[in-house]
Each structure stands twice: as C-alpha cells, then as structure tokens.
Amino acid sequence: MTRSVYVTGIDRGDGRQVVELGVMELLTRQVDRVGVFRPLVHDGPDRLFELLRARYRLSQDPATVYGMDYHEASALQAERGTDELVSRLVDRFHAVARDYEVVLVLGTDFAATQLPDELALNARLANEFGASVIPVVGGKGQPAESVRAEARNAFRAYDGLGCDVLAMVVNRVAAEDREALAERLGTRLPVPCYVLPDEPALAAPTVAQITHALGATVVLGDDAGLARDALDFVFGGAMLPNFLNALTPGCLVVTPGDRADLVVGALAAHSAGTPPIAGVLLTLNERPSEEILTLAARLAPGTPVISVPGNSFPTAAELFALEGKLNAATPRKAETALGLFERHVDTADLLKRVSVARSGRVTPMMFEHELLEQARADRRRVVLPEGTEERVLRAADVLIRRDVCDLTLLGDVETIRRKAADLSVNLGDTQLIDPQTSELRDAFAEKYAALRAHKGVSVELAYDVVSDVNYFGTLMVQEGLADGMVSGSVHSTAATIRPAFEIIKTKPDASIVSSVFFMCLADKVLVYGDCAVNPDPDAEQLADIAVQSAATAARFGVEPRIAMLSYSTGTSGSGADVDKVREATKLVRESRPDLRIEGPIQYDAAVEPSVAATKLPESEVAGQATVLIFPDLNTGNNxxxxxxxxxxxxxxxxxxxxxxxxxxDLSRGALVSDIVNTVAITAIQSQNPAASAASAPSDRSAQGQELPA
Structure with missing residues (x-):
C-alpha cells in the first residue's frame, strides 16, 4: 500500500508551506517517485505545487494533483452531503496513489473556503486516505501560553478524530519563546513537537513581488536585484545624513521621486555595503533626471529602482499589507525555509516515524540530499579562496541558508561585501579574510618557508607566496583553521592543488593523489576514477587509484564493486595497455583481498548484466560494477x-x-549546484578520521605528479 503523509492545520496564517516543503525534502531523500495531492484548491495558480514541481523535477501531471476546487466542493457538500464529497476525493486520491511510492497530501488552507468544520474534514480525509497526519499550529503574534494551549488542543482534536498523528509542528513563534515552548510541549504531548521560530526573510516580499502588487514600473535593476527580499521599509523625508543613519540591511527605500539626493545616497551606501539595501521605490510618479539615473546605475549595478504613481502614505499602507510567498520564482526563500525546517526538526526521527522504505534506486536528487544531510550532521568549516567570484557567493548563500557548514571566504573583504550586497547574499557570520592584510600572513610565511626550505624558499619569498589565496587557504587547512578547501572555479587545477601537494601532502597509505567523479544516473550512482589528475598511471598507481576510489565510494554510501576498465575483457586481449590493467588488478587483489574487483573488463560488461552474462558469467562484479577505474586520463575524462x-x-x-x-578542485565551468555539492563532499571528507592524518606526514609530497592545467 502506498504510504502517505497529510500536512494540515487548524487555521490560516500558520506558514505551513515551510513544513510541506520540508516533508517533501525528506520524502525525496528516500524514494524517487513522490506524488502530490491537494484535495481542495482555490482558483488560480497553486504556488506551492509549482515550487515543488520545479525544485523536485516532478513529472506528475498537474491535472492529477487536485481533487476539486472549493466552490465545487462547497456546492457538492451542500447538495449531496459530506459523504459524497469525501467519496469523490478518496477516488481521486487513489488515482494518484497507485502510481507513486509515497504521496504528500496538502491539507485545506482555512482561507475563505465556506466549508463547515474544516478541521474535521481534514481529519476524515486523512483517515480515508490511510495517511499519517502532521498538524501545524501558527504562533505568530501570540503569547507563549496561548500557543502551548493551541498545540495541545490541535493534537487532541486530530487524535480524537482517529488520526495517526506523526508529530506536531508549531511554526512562526517568537524566537525568544522557541526553546521554552519546545521543552514544555515535549513533555506534554505523546508525539514529538517541533517548534520553528518566525523567520522574517520568509515573510518579506521580494522586490519583484512588490513591483507586481503595486503595479510599479521598473526604472533600473535586473532579475537578481528584483529577487531581493525587502526586509524592512525606510521612508525618506529627512536630510541625507539623518536618512543614511536610518537605513537598515535589506530595506526598501521609499522616497518621492524628486529626492535625487536620497536616491544617490541610498545607492552609494549599498555600493559600500553599509548597509546593503533591497532597492528604491519612487513615489509621486516622479523620476530623477537621466544624469542621476546613469549615476545610480553605475553606483549599484542591478539594484532595482521602481516607480509608482501614488504618494508615500497609500503606498506604505499597501506595502505593510504584503507578505512574501514561497513559489517557483523565489528559490532562495525555499533554501531559507528548508534550512529553518532542518535546524529545528529532528529529521532523522521524523523520517523514521514516517516509515518510508528507502528505494533501491539512487537518483541524483537523493544523492545530493544525502550529501547535505551528512555534511550538516557533523558541522565543519570549509575555506573558499575565490570569495569574490559570483558563483562562489551564490553557493555560499545556499550553504548558509541550508545551514550545511561554516565558511571562510578569502579575498579583498570590501569587494566580497560589495559583491555580496549586489547579489543580495546575506553572509551572516561567515568569516572573511584578505590574505594580503591578514595577521596570519607572517606565521604562514614562516611555516611555508620551513616546509620548503629544501627547495631554497626563504621567509621573504614565502611571504609573497602565501598571499596567494590558494596557498593561504591550504595553509589554513594544514594549521587546523579550516577543515577543508574548495577552489578552481576561476583557477586552474594546477593552481588549486599544487599548494596541497607541497603543504598537506599525501596520506601515509597513498602513493599518489587521484580523483573520482560521482556520476549520478537516472537510477544509480557510479564512481569514475581517475578522470582529472593522473595522465597515464602505471600499474602500481592504477592499483592505488582503485583502492582509494573504493574507499571514497564506501564513504559516500556506494557499495564498491571495482571494474578495472580496458578495451578487452578477461583473457581475450593482450598488449601493453591491457597488461597494465591486468597487473593493477592483481596488485589490488593481493593487497586488498576484501575488495570485489574485476579486470581487465570493458565498460559494457562492467555495467550491463546481459553483456556480463556472456563475457564473464562467473564474475561477482561484471554487470553490477559501481566503481569504474579508467586506464588513463584521456579515456576517463572523455x-x-x-x-x-x-x-x-x-x-x-x-x-x-x-x-x-x-x-x-572545481571545473572552471562549475555551476552553483556543483560548488554546493563539492563543499558538502569536502566537509564530509573532513569528518572521516582517515581523511586527516593522525600519523606523521608522508614523506611523499606528490610534487612529482604531472598536474593538468
């Protein structure tokens, strides 16, 4: 029977979308086919489903997602009774359930639905669907005692109506009340109760949403600027010095369009990062001169300036009534919501209570989810030397919002702050260091000179070398000031990893540094090695790559079955290239008899059971290999x-x-998602005791390895 989870509430305004998104994230970690069903829907687009469809690449036909609209349901209930309404909705639910391993049900929203006893209807639907229930209680603007009472009453209501209540969620409570509420409710309810604080960034409308709601005209700005959250509103009327003192981070400046001094002053403050603003809203249908607009565009490129015809007072009334919404056009809000959910919900326990069996297939999304979860479980610090690069800052934004790890960004601090402000990236407590001016530079120079004294490196020369961001970041890792480093989005592979060869060096049990790619196919994850570092490894090096790759695969949940690839399978071929692979396979079997390995073997025989059955029918690896070792860089990379x-x-x-x-190392064409995944992998590697040598450093510096550009 299909498992289903029903997220519901007791009233409107509970911010339930955060919980629905968080539960969807949990479910997609376990299975690759999750359906969505909303029993009742309002006219117009369903913002949450569009977000789920975009984010989780759902293939479900939108027509199957909805039971019926509220008007139809209200009329049917009035004419033929609740039983008929429920019966039709149950039929439509099962039409979805039969095609999916698990279904997330989005309960009614208690917003002008004209349905009597909506809570009881949700409870009955959950029971008829065979769904477990997660009720959500909103706590915004309520005293703690009222929220406690409401949560207890909500549990009793759903439990009393026969529902299988998995857990309770209390959302949007005052931050100062969260801990005490969680403690009190944890002792008063027989199921877990997770308490989430109110997050202003989720309720804040984006500049794009404000533009749409007010019918404003965009004078200046780009899509990235319009995606910024307006966390506050500052109304300009004072003289410039007093006005600048009133600015707050993420505020939208509202000023008459003829106050060019305030427009220029606000944008200059944003450019300096003191503070970064969301944008400027001009009233009275007035605009500054073209000269002022040209200056404004140069001061803060991309920062939105929008214009409305009304004056400030009615505009203010409309602004204060707006609230941000999660939808497909606000992916950063989704990251914030998921970070909030994952910080305050025991996701491992909730997943266990949901009791969804993990799918035998591992999809790319499931693998990526698991990376973030593993990284978050044992928090580490990763240094990013390319701190002024836009993609790195956008990746940092995701990592911060998802609370994945601590970050250190290297580069000119003012440049980092300015670019972050332009991208509306809130760096929060992220550590920013400029290697040129850092107090660590002298100590790092002495350390590097000592390490490279045999190469004639003096302290004076080392002082220049360690100002390079990659050398500085590597020394931070070596000295324990960071747990790992990720670079390469604008630097070559050689520039990224040469400092590691010189400073960190190889593990005592490794002869060379090598690499793997996790290849996330539609239904499984394969490990490819070495596709990035070693041009033409000999048999001993190839054996070392195989052993290292098997260990890496196991570290990330891929059971290692090693295929040593060649252009021939078994004993069918001969020649120097095949002999190298055959010798490497022999060396692995001798040194690690516990590993399952086959070689030489062709790619098709390694991964396709039907081919394996013909070519190597007795092999325990052929046809089901997970770790594929290529004989050289040319073959592997291509x-x-x-x-x-x-x-x-x-x-x-x-x-x-x-x-x-x-x-x-990153590819210079790395996407933001690639950087996020690589940072998560680096954090996980540093959690593994084997990844950081407790023993003495190896004498091998790996400097002799040939480095790709």
Missing amino acids: TYKAVQRSAGAVAVGPVLQGLRKPVN
Whole structure:
C-alpha cells in the first residue's frame, strides 16, 4: 500500500508551506517517485505545487494533483452531503496513489473556503486516505501560553478524530519563546513537537513581488536585484545624513521621486555595503533626471529602482499589507525555509516515524540530499579562496541558508561585501579574510618557508607566496583553521592543488593523489576514477587509484564493486595497455583481498548484466560494477563528459583523494549546484578520521605528479 503523509492545520496564517516543503525534502531523500495531492484548491495558480514541481523535477501531471476546487466542493457538500464529497476525493486520491511510492497530501488552507468544520474534514480525509497526519499550529503574534494551549488542543482534536498523528509542528513563534515552548510541549504531548521560530526573510516580499502588487514600473535593476527580499521599509523625508543613519540591511527605500539626493545616497551606501539595501521605490510618479539615473546605475549595478504613481502614505499602507510567498520564482526563500525546517526538526526521527522504505534506486536528487544531510550532521568549516567570484557567493548563500557548514571566504573583504550586497547574499557570520592584510600572513610565511626550505624558499619569498589565496587557504587547512578547501572555479587545477601537494601532502597509505567523479544516473550512482589528475598511471598507481576510489565510494554510501576498465575483457586481449590493467588488478587483489574487483573488463560488461552474462558469467562484479577505474586520463575524462552530456548524468566532482586533509578542485565551468555539492563532499571528507592524518606526514609530497592545467 502506498504510504502517505497529510500536512494540515487548524487555521490560516500558520506558514505551513515551510513544513510541506520540508516533508517533501525528506520524502525525496528516500524514494524517487513522490506524488502530490491537494484535495481542495482555490482558483488560480497553486504556488506551492509549482515550487515543488520545479525544485523536485516532478513529472506528475498537474491535472492529477487536485481533487476539486472549493466552490465545487462547497456546492457538492451542500447538495449531496459530506459523504459524497469525501467519496469523490478518496477516488481521486487513489488515482494518484497507485502510481507513486509515497504521496504528500496538502491539507485545506482555512482561507475563505465556506466549508463547515474544516478541521474535521481534514481529519476524515486523512483517515480515508490511510495517511499519517502532521498538524501545524501558527504562533505568530501570540503569547507563549496561548500557543502551548493551541498545540495541545490541535493534537487532541486530530487524535480524537482517529488520526495517526506523526508529530506536531508549531511554526512562526517568537524566537525568544522557541526553546521554552519546545521543552514544555515535549513533555506534554505523546508525539514529538517541533517548534520553528518566525523567520522574517520568509515573510518579506521580494522586490519583484512588490513591483507586481503595486503595479510599479521598473526604472533600473535586473532579475537578481528584483529577487531581493525587502526586509524592512525606510521612508525618506529627512536630510541625507539623518536618512543614511536610518537605513537598515535589506530595506526598501521609499522616497518621492524628486529626492535625487536620497536616491544617490541610498545607492552609494549599498555600493559600500553599509548597509546593503533591497532597492528604491519612487513615489509621486516622479523620476530623477537621466544624469542621476546613469549615476545610480553605475553606483549599484542591478539594484532595482521602481516607480509608482501614488504618494508615500497609500503606498506604505499597501506595502505593510504584503507578505512574501514561497513559489517557483523565489528559490532562495525555499533554501531559507528548508534550512529553518532542518535546524529545528529532528529529521532523522521524523523520517523514521514516517516509515518510508528507502528505494533501491539512487537518483541524483537523493544523492545530493544525502550529501547535505551528512555534511550538516557533523558541522565543519570549509575555506573558499575565490570569495569574490559570483558563483562562489551564490553557493555560499545556499550553504548558509541550508545551514550545511561554516565558511571562510578569502579575498579583498570590501569587494566580497560589495559583491555580496549586489547579489543580495546575506553572509551572516561567515568569516572573511584578505590574505594580503591578514595577521596570519607572517606565521604562514614562516611555516611555508620551513616546509620548503629544501627547495631554497626563504621567509621573504614565502611571504609573497602565501598571499596567494590558494596557498593561504591550504595553509589554513594544514594549521587546523579550516577543515577543508574548495577552489578552481576561476583557477586552474594546477593552481588549486599544487599548494596541497607541497603543504598537506599525501596520506601515509597513498602513493599518489587521484580523483573520482560521482556520476549520478537516472537510477544509480557510479564512481569514475581517475578522470582529472593522473595522465597515464602505471600499474602500481592504477592499483592505488582503485583502492582509494573504493574507499571514497564506501564513504559516500556506494557499495564498491571495482571494474578495472580496458578495451578487452578477461583473457581475450593482450598488449601493453591491457597488461597494465591486468597487473593493477592483481596488485589490488593481493593487497586488498576484501575488495570485489574485476579486470581487465570493458565498460559494457562492467555495467550491463546481459553483456556480463556472456563475457564473464562467473564474475561477482561484471554487470553490477559501481566503481569504474579508467586506464588513463584521456579515456576517463572523455568518458565522464560523454556520459554527462549524452545520458544527462549529474557529475559531482572531481573529488580528490589521497591527501592528508581534503582539498577539492572545481571545473572552471562549475555551476552553483556543483560548488554546493563539492563543499558538502569536502566537509564530509573532513569528518572521516582517515581523511586527516593522525600519523606523521608522508614523506611523499606528490610534487612529482604531472598536474593538468
């Protein structure tokens, strides 16, 4: 029987979408086919379903998502009774359930629905669907005692109506009340009760939403600027010095369009990052001159300036009535919502209570979810040397909102702050360091000079070397000031990993540094090595790559079954290239008899059971290999790119292995999601005791390895 989870409430304004999104995130970690069903829907677009469809790449036909609209339901209930209404909705639910492993049900919204006893209707539907229930209680603007009473009453109501209540969620409570409320409710209810604080960024409308709601005209700005959250409103009327003192981070400045001094002053403050603003709203249908607008565009490129015809007072009334909404056009709000949910909900326990069996298939999304969850479970600090790069800042935004790890960004601090302000990235407590001016530079120079004294490196020369962001970041990792480093979005592979070869060096049990890609196919994850570092490894090096890759695969939940790839399978071929692979396979079997390995073997025999049955019918690896070791860089690099582009696989990596502490390289074409995944992998690698040598450093510096550009 299909498992289903019914998220419902007791009244409107509970911010339930955060919980619905969080539960969807949990479910998609376990199974690859999650259906969505909303029994009753209002006219117009369903913002939450559109967000779920976009974010989780749902293939479900939107026509199957909804039972019926509220008007139809109200008329049917009045004419033929509740039983008939419920019967039709049950039929439509089961039409969805039969196609999915689990269904997330989005309860009614208690908003002008004209349905009597809406809570009882939700309870009955949940029971008829065979769904477990997660009731959500809103606490915004309520005293703690009222919220406690309401949560207890909500549990009693749903439990008393026969529902299987999985957990309670109290949402949007005052931050100062959250801890005490969670403690009190935890002792008063027989099920877990998770308490989420009110998050202003979720309720804040974006500048785009304000523009749409007010019918404003965009004078200046780009899509990224319009996506900024308006966390506050500052109304300009004072003289410039007093006005600047009133600005707050993320505020929308509202001023008459003829106050060019306030417009320029606000944008100059944003450019300096003191403070970054969301944008400027001009009233009275007035606009500054073209000269002022040109100056404004240069001061803060992308920052929105919008205009409305009304004066400030009616505009203010409309602004204060607006509230931000989660939808497909606000992906950053979704990241904030998920971060909030994951910080305050015991997701492992809730998933256990949902009792959804993990799918045998591992989809790219499931793998990516697992990375973030593993990284979050044992928080680490990752240093990002390319702190002024836009993609890195956007990735930092996601990592901060999802609470994945602590970050250190390197680069000119004012440049980082200014670019972050332009991108509306709230860096929060992120550590910012400029290697040129850091107080660590002298100590790092002495450390590097000592490490490279055998190469004639003096302290004076080292002082210049360690000002390079990659050397500085690597030394932070070496000295324990960061747990790992990720670079390469604008630097070459050599520039990224040479400092690690010189400073961190290889683990005692590794002969070389190598790499793997996690290739996330539609229904499984394969590990490819080495596709990024070693051009033409010999048999001993190839064996080392195989052993390292198996360990990396196991570390990330992929059971290692190693295929040593060649152009021939078994004993069918000969020649230097095949002999190298055959010798490497022999070396692995001798040194690690516990590992399952086959080689030489062709790719099709390694991954396709029907081919394996013909070529190597007795093999326990053929046809089901998960770790594929390529004989050289040319083969590996081209194969991973061919599979990535032709099969639509998500390639996560390269992930470096063999170093005493984790340093990872990015492709210079890396997407924001690639950077997020690589940072998560780096954090996880640093959690593994084997990733950071407790023993003495290896004598091997790996400097002899040939580095790709």
